[in-house]
C-alpha cells in the first residue's frame with residue numbers, strides 16, 4: 765500500500781503557513797480565512813496524481829527552505845490545477861489556480877474558496893470583478909496590480925491586496941513569475957464573475973480556453 769504520510773504532513777504544513785500568512789495581513793478577511801483553515805486542519809484530501817503543465821520551480825526557487833515552498837514541492841504532483849478566464853496565448857498554461865478548499869476544492873467547503881494562484885512571467889490577467897471579497901497574499905515574485913484605478917502598483921512578496929465586492933482588478937507580471945495565496949469570502953459563486961476583453965495594444969495575443977465558458 766502506498767504511504768501518504770509525507771503528503772499528509774505537507775498538507776498540514778501548507779495549511780499552517782496559509783493561516784499564519786493570512787493572520788499576518790491584520791485584516792478581518794485574513795483572520796476569518798485563517799480561522800476556517802485551522803478549523804479544517806485535521807482534514808485531508810484524497811490523494812490522486814494529477815497531470816498538469818504548471819511549472820512551479822521558478823516561483824519556488826527564491827523561497828529556499830521556506831516551509832511553504834517545501835510543502836508545495838512535495839504536493840506538486842497531487843495539486844488540482846484549474847484554469848478560468850482569458851489566458852495569454854501560449855501552447856501551455858500560463859495562469860492557473862488550485863482550490864485547496866471550496867465548492868470545487870480538494871477539500872469541500874461551501875463557506876470559502878481558498879488556494880494558490882500561479883501566474884507565469886510576462887503574463888496578463890485582464891480586468892475583472894466578482895461579488896466575492898478576495899484577499900491575495902503574495903508569496904513569490906513581484907506582480908503588478910490595477911485595483912479600481914488604472915495605476916499599476918507593484919505587489920512584492922509578503923504584501924497583500926484586498927478586493928472588495930465587485931471592485932475591478934487586473935494583474936500582470938514582468939520577468940518574475942508570481943505565486944500567491946488567495947481566498948474568497950461572501951458570495952463565492954462564479955455567477956457574478958465577469959472579465960473585460962484583453963487589450964489589443966499589449967503586444968500579446970489572447971485566447972479563451974473552451975473549458976472556461978461554463979461557470
Ligand SMILES: [Fe+2]
Pocket residue numbers: 893894898927933
Ligand atoms: Fe479576483
